[in-house]
Amino acid sequence: MSTAALDPLAVATGRSHARAVDRKQRRALAGSVAEAQDGVISRAQLAELGISRHHVRREAERGAWRLHGRRTVAVHTGALSAPALRWRAVWEIGARIAAIDGVTALQHAGLLGFEDSAVHVSAVHNHNTEPVPGARVHKVIRRVGGEVLPAGLPRTRPEVAAVRAAHWAVSDRQAALVLLMVVQQRLTTPARLAGAQRAVRGRTRRAFIRAVVRDIAFGVQSLGELDFAEECRRRGLPEPTRQAVRQASGGRIYLDVAWEDHGLVVEIDGVHHRLGLNVTFDNLRQNDVTLDGERVLRIDVIGFRLESDRFMVQVARGLRCCSSATSAA
Structure with missing residues (x-):
């Protein structure tokens, strides 16, 4: 056996190099898993990679990793996302x-x-x-x-x-x-x-x-269970016509609720009214009705669940305004 093989300095240097390689390997393995988890990895995952609690503690002591609880390790020292x-x-x-x-x-x-x-x-x-x-x-x-x-x-x-x-x-x-x-x-x-x-x-x-x-x-079909007409009766308002028909520039249109003798229309919007081109078609329909001399109020069905009193106050006010306008004419 050569003298160099027994040289304590050479042996210590070799062990240090091996530890450095192992350390880099541990960090690379942990980093590859943590990358998909925004920089964190669990102790269970580390154990599956062959990285022991001792290794985790050493990396934390060196300032390379940071512990966040009993089971979570960050492979960096910054704030968690x-x-x-x-x-x-x-x-x-x-x-x-x-x-x-x-x-x-x-x-x-x-x-x-x-x-x-x-x-x-x-x-x-x-x-x-x-x-x-x-x-x-x-x-x-x-x-x-x-x-x-x-x-x-x-x-x-x-x-x-x-x-x-x-x-x-x-x-x-x-x-x-x-x-x-x-x-x-x-x-x-x-x-x-x-x-x-x-x-x-x-x-x-x-x-x-x-x-x-x-x-x-x-959508609007569910409002039938609330019975908008019954809500009007309960508040002493005249009962409206449902699915009133109008002839507009684009053809025949159907209005959800209308009081023909008052010139007031209420459109009840389901969630689908917010999708795609439905807003455009709703606007065109409302404009046609408005240009023909009727006032249009809009009520969304979810809003009616939450703010029925406020919406019905507006309906009552609309009926009064339309009645006043009709009397003045």
Whole structure:
């Protein structure tokens, strides 16, 4: 055996080089997994890569990684992004029982314009969970079949998340808004939303959510259950004609509600009125009616759920104004 082989300096240098290679390899392996998770990785994933708790602790001590709870490791030392916080919430609460849900799941799916900084997570109610900073844990009685998406961040499907978000909302107005937005932004369809509403068991505002989803799925037809004419009678207003017919420049048009002797029309808009070219056609129809001398009020079915009193005050005011104008003429 050569003297060089027994040289302590050479041996120490070789071990140091091996450790450096191992360290680079660990970081590369962890980084490749964490890249798809916005820079975070779970201890379970690290263990599967052969990276021990000792190695994790050493990387954190060196300032290369940062620990975020008992199960979450960031392969950087900066602040966690919103997606990374969602991964952390699932891991810290328990990947087997938890899923991102409600507004947070919708935001992850692309929902825009609905501000809520909390990370909403659902967990099956018969499991204990530990608090996680910034996360709100909602216990659910059971999972709906197939509600959790099979790939990526564990999260519920948009239609299920929307219905749960409505149950967890702070007000009826917020509940109606999130149900509307998820369809308007095409994260799900009215039919899927209706199916989820029937399947998801919530604890609050059940009747209201059922009614709003029906409005979204079936539009003006659902208002028949509210019976707009009955609402007029209840308030002492004259009963209108429904589906009144007018001849306009573009042909025959059908108006939702009209008082011919007052010259007042009320158009009741379902969610579909906001889609595609429907707004254009609605505007053309309203312009034709207005140019023929009638006044047009518009009521959206969701708005009527939330603000029926204010809308009916406007209807009463419109009838008075039209009557005054007719008398003056």
